[in-house]
Amino acid sequence: MSAEIEIYKGLLTDIKNRVRQGQLKVNLAANAEMLVTYWDIGRMIYNQQRQKGWGKGVIPKLAIDLKNELAEVKGFSERNIRTMVSFYTEYSNFSIWQLPVAELETNTILQLSVAELENDAITKLPVAQLEVINQQLITKIGWAHHIILIQKIKDLPIRYWYMQQILKEGWSRDTLLAQIKSKVHERQGALVHNFDNTLTNSHSLWAKQTFKDPYIFDFITLATEFSERELELELVKHVEKFLLELGAGFAFVGRQYKLEISDKDFQLDLLFYHLKMRCFIVIDLKKGDFMPEYAGKMNFYCSAVDDLLKHETDKPTIGLILCKGKDKIFAEYALRDLNKPIGVSEYELTQLLPDDLKSSLPSIEDIEKEFFEPNNTPENEN
Incomplete structure (x- = not known):
């Protein structure tokens, strides 16, 4: 039975x-x-x-x-x-519009899977064939998304890039607008990393397409002076928006994730698992600029996660160090000879107004008084 x-x-x-x-x-x-x-x-x-x-x-x-x-x-x-x-x-010169819809459905070039888009296979094709594919991407994008792309993105290659991301990430119209506003096409893959030396070619390419620099955390507001724990708590508090900024595929595992190594406890700031890359991702948050010693610490964390958490079918753990600022040369030297895949990115926050500036701004009561003062009405203006 x-x-x-x-x-x-x-x-x-x-x-x-x-x-x-x-x-x-x-x-x-x-x-x-x-x-x-x-x-x-x-x-x-x-x-x-x-x-x-x-x-x-x-x-x-x-x-x-x-x-x-x-x-x-x-x-x-x-x-x-x-x-x-x-x-x-x-798109007046595009030959794609001359094809019957039935042929659009069965055309082999149109059968681009998400995996093919993600591993960037189409960029390895001859230019002529790539142009045809770019044209045919248009037919897979909804009309509302097209309206936004036409209005906001004038450069055609960049527009194609956003079309690919819409298909890969499943972006809604609001998400597309937010990503365009943050210029995500300029940020993707811009981080300092050692992926080419520590990962296979395909996994390295995937990692570079996954990570950004800088990350825009405009959904949280912190004072000019803040602690790393405050930043961590705010990111977890707004975890949905945090995941949206990280990109599709990130699954939150935990904050201050405890690892016991040789009878000592170590805590990871943030631990994620990437469902598409099939690997753990350790994020270390720093409130200041990047320092070379951060890389060695992250290398240690990635080794520990690979030994204690990684399944035999998982890919190597990737570390991401998020700093308020970085010297690119420092970061490149710090990562060069490490054997674990690590990236270094900056982040941007919305800052609270300093107290001295707050005191100089009018209060709500002052604004209302000024606005509703009888002598300030339009009828009394000369």
Whole structure:
């Protein structure tokens, strides 16, 4: 009987996976069809504007008429139609739009898995093929994300990079806006590290794509003088936002994680496990600038975690030292001859106003008094 139950469970799992695959395929096909339609509408409007000399005034009229004649169809506001025209002009030369949607679904180049995006396999392709893939990435991105990318990112290669991250990380619109605001494309992989010397090529590339410099902790506010424990507590207090800044794949294991080594207790500031890289990550927080001795201490921690916690199928533990500042040369020398993979990054905080500056600012009561003073009303102005 137990064997039949296991067989049934396997069947149930297979069916659920197949249903999910089907749903994903339907959603991708629907999204691709919508994007092709919007691109084509943008093309028609743009060409008429060029050929007939119509100005921008045609768009408000189209928005009204389409709303009246296609009342059941959403998405034809004046603003959205203008974006359709921009969508066409941004990608007017792309051959991807000449393919039927059915071919978009089955085209082998489009079958980019998350793993392929994560290990950067597409960047090793010939330039011509890479350009085709970049074009085809567009069909996998939702319209709302496209609006943000067109409005915020003018450089096309950077825009492609954000498209890849949207697919890899599953960014919502709000997350995408936050990441663009923080210029995450400039921060990714910018840390000082020794990954090339301590990890395999594929794992080193993955690690460099995972870590950033600097990390932006704008969700916490600390006084100018703060302790490392205060920083640690604030990060854990806002662990969801902390994980979002760290990136997809980080799972929080614990703070002040205790390791017993030769009858002595050692505590790790923060311990994570990365579900995609399949390794532990030790984070050491420093309130000041990087010092060379921090690297040796982190090397010790990584060795201990590899011996005491790491499973035989896990990848080597990675250490990340987060400092308020760093001298790049110091950090490079400190990491050069260590045998454990370690990175050094800076972090940025939102600082509280100093007390002397606070005292110079008006209170809420002063502002209200000034605002509501009868002599300061518009009617009494000359």
